[in-house]
Amino acid sequence: MNNSELKKLFNSMTLSEKVGQMGQVTPDFFSNEGEITGPVAEMKLNSGELYSIGSILGTHKPEQVIDIQKKYLENNRLGIPLMFMADVIHGYETIFPIPLALASTFDTNLVKKVAQLSSKEAVGNGIHVTFSPMADLVRDPRWGRVLESNGEDPHLSSKLTQAYVEGYQGKSLLHKNTLASCVKHFLGYGSSEAGRDYNTVSVSDLELYQNHLPAFKAAIEAQVKLVMTSFNTVKGIPSSANKWLLGNVLRKELGFDGIIISDWGAIQELINHRIAEDSKEATRLAVEAGVDIDMMTSSYIKHLGDFIEDGEINIETINQAVWRILTLKNELGLFEDPYRGLMKLENLDQNLDNIRKELEPITRSVASDSLVLLKNEGILPIKTKSTKVGLIGPKAQTKDLLGAWSWIGDKSEVISIYEGLQEQFERLTLSTIDDTDSISKQDLVIVALGENSDESGEAASRSSIQLQQEQVELLKKVYEINQNVVVLLINGRPIDLTNIVNYCKAILECWFPGTSGGAAIADVLCGRVNPSAKLPMSFPASVGQIPIYYNYLSTGRPKNESNKDEKYISKYLDIANDPLYPFGFGLSFSNFECGKVEFSSGSLSKDAPIKITVTIKNLSNISGKTVVQLYIEDKIAEVARPVRELKGFTKVSVEPLGCEEVVFEITDKDLMYIHSNLKESADKGSFNVYIGFDSLAPKVGEFVLV
Known part of the structure; x- marks a missing residue:
């Protein structure tokens, strides 16, 4: 659709139709099956409101997208298609390593390739927009969402953020395998106090501009299409109501002219922040701040029209937001083809099977490139297939290698560590701690430890970042029997390893490595792949050092070799200042x-x-x-x-x-x-x-x- 045609369509829209474009709901709203509960019941959308809504988040299969889009277009007066959005964070159904692991590769070309391939599979399932990349600068591993990030360094994060955006969006959104990218969370969310999710952020303007803005600036220079607001406050004002942050910094200083979308329910949460008395007041604050799309509340839909009719909000504010939304839909080619090629495919399932077959071997090579070798006293690589290898630990056979934001990933398709090692070693023994005789006879014992996928990610903050005590005790018992121990770590954040580092001869940081994780781990252990990844976040020697990062500011009383025994310098009494493993190490x-x-x-x-x-x-x-x-x-x-x-x-x-x-x-x-x-x-x-x-x-x- 050319610009004049789009303008003509825009000018024919009623106020309620414009307001509808600024709302976003889940697929549940278009399902008439079962009891209506939760957000669907709370939002109480009537038919007119529902069929003027602008976008959907969280569909799964292409058939679902086709059904909703078809039903919607039959009921939308002007035939304005829906946009379908989803969290395509490190793959869709085929899961790559978590973003923190991808950052470990220090490889922009690889990250761009992962984004391209993730787009291909997501588009095959009917997705138009991904809520990725996460450009938050992170320095506190207690915060579970560090796994979605590029780590602690602004320069590295900027380069990788740019690579994600370019990979998702390609040279044109009209290409069939591209996604519009939404960078998040604007701004400062990675500095959430005490590492607790949804918590307060208190940083200086200097810190915001110097360290938190660069990755977002890189995304905007790469022409990212959407920016998502953060849950936290900046200068005491929540991001979704922050005129200075969204209007001055994002729009004017960074020159962003795309769509600003709230995070899930964030506009309604202005009431909990106690800067809005009710939903109506929250609506006014958010729209005046510049938020174009209200994700999963009815605030805009229920109240924006009243504000316009009463003259309290200028209609031009609404017009600008709706024009941005229609422009993105047009850039995606949705007016010409609301299904973006899905209806032209003879067999949707076969198309997706072909894509997954293309992706599977690549997930293995990407995962092997993301593994960080933290310690090796000559025990790795394991040189022969006939080496007697014992395997033990809670992660030995688990399929839980996908990590958070892999909600569509199929765990049954995951290659476990045991399955991966079986492919490489002829004399592999799966052991328990009671098999003392078996453990003692192995040439080496691999102990697989770490987190479960629900122990890191959103709403997965931890006060302690050590391994569970039973895992530490297991390792120590194995080490008492056989000191040729290799530790594998499955986790989504830096871990305090001080209580295990002396009970093994090698440590391989595997992160949550994705669908082909077990095979990739085996490739490194046997030497088929030589590890090259580096830490994108420092690993502390104690939780008491947090936040810890390599690029700290100079202090007036720095500790150095000449004064290390003095009292009145910047140091701890009980531990060294340095991390256990520094940024960039591997x-x-x-x-x-x-x-x-x-x-x-x-x-x-x-x-x-x-x-x-x-x-x-x-x-x-x-x-x-x-x-x-x-x-x-x-x-x-x-x-x-x-x-x-x-x-x-x-x-x-x-x-x-x-x-x-x-x-x-x-x-x-x-x-x-x-x-x-x-x-x-x-x-x-x-x-x-x-x-x-x-x-x-x-x-x-x-x-x-x-």
Whole structure:
């Protein structure tokens, strides 16, 4: 539909039809089966309201989409089609590793590919919009939703957020396998106090602009189509009613011109925040702040029309929101084909089967690339198929490897760790702790530990991030019998491993690895895949260190080697300041070394960047990949700055006993930061450069910005 035709349609809409476009409900509202309960009963939508609604969230099968769309169009006066949205977070039915695991790959191309493939399967099921990526910066692993994130670093998160958006949306939404992307949650949700979901956020403007905004800015520059508000307050005002946040920051400063959608029920929750007396007042606050779509409340549908008719809200506010919604529907090609190709397929089930067959082997390779080797005292890889391998632990046979936001994933299709190891090892024994004789006779024992899928994710905050005590005791008992122990971790957040690290010879962080998880884990254990992933979040040595992150600000009394025994410095009495495993850390079966480093110049300017070349050597006989990381320290700045910041990363493959050159280009933009006036610029002066394989990389030189 061309722009003039869309305008003509828009001009023919009544006020109630416009208001309807700003509402969103679940498929249950279109089902006449069974007892009407829950939100469906509470919202009390009449037929006219229901058949003017703008979008649906949470359908499953393509047949369901076709039925609802057909029924809707038969009852919608102007034939304006519905948009169907869903949480396609790390796959649809075929499940990839959780986003935190994907972030461990430090591989933007891989993340983009996962988004493309997830889109293909979701579109085959009738989905038009995904509520992904989650760009929240996270530094507190007690918050369950860290599993949806890209981790603790703004630079890494920005690059991966951009990759997700580009992967989902492609070059045009008219392409049959693309999804419109909704980036979330705007803003600051990752700093929820005490790591408790839906809780208060209290951060400075400087912190918001410097660390929380960059990933959202990257999404907007990638032309993301929707932004979702967060549940938390910013400057004391909930995001869904925050004029400054949505109007000034998002619309004006970041230049976002797409759709702003609330999170589930967030507008009605303004009453619980006690800034709105009732649903009507919540409606006024949200629409004046700039929220275009009200997710799963009847606030807009029931009250917006009254505000317009009474002259309390300008009709132009409604017009702008509805125009944005119609524009996205048009970009998706829904006016020409409300079913986006589904009706043209002869066999919907066969189409989906073909897509899943295409995705299955890729989920295995992606999962193996996301596993982080945290410890290895020469016990891995397991060199022969005839090695006697014992397997024990609560995660040994579980199919619970998908993680949160895999609500459509079929656990019966999951490859368990036991099934994956069976494929690789001829002498595999599944043991219990009572099989002491069997355990003692194994060449090594694999102990599979971790969380259940409902122990991380939304509404899954934890005050303790250690493994359950019975799991720790199991590991210790196994270690007493046979000290050749390999620990596998299934989890959705950084775990405090201080109570287990000394009771094993190797630790492999597997996250929630997805549908092919067990096979991917076996591929790494046997050496078919050489691990190359790195931690996107620091692993604390104690929950008392949280929030812990590598790019902390300089303090007036920093702890260092020369003063570590002094009293009046920034330190703990009972533990070290450092995490157990730092950001960017991850081992390989290869032995890499940073060799010669060369700077193209000792200074840079706005028009003349510098190039830093480092030679990466593989000192082993095993081919492998690693992530080379470049960090910069601004030596003198207007405001307190981090001790170092990631500014570049490259995954490089190096042959046995070979070497490869990696080139980083540094521009003045890499040196910009948010000043006290909330404006971004770079200060002239000196900068230290650190290059290595994690955030503790050594200094390799310095340069001057002139």
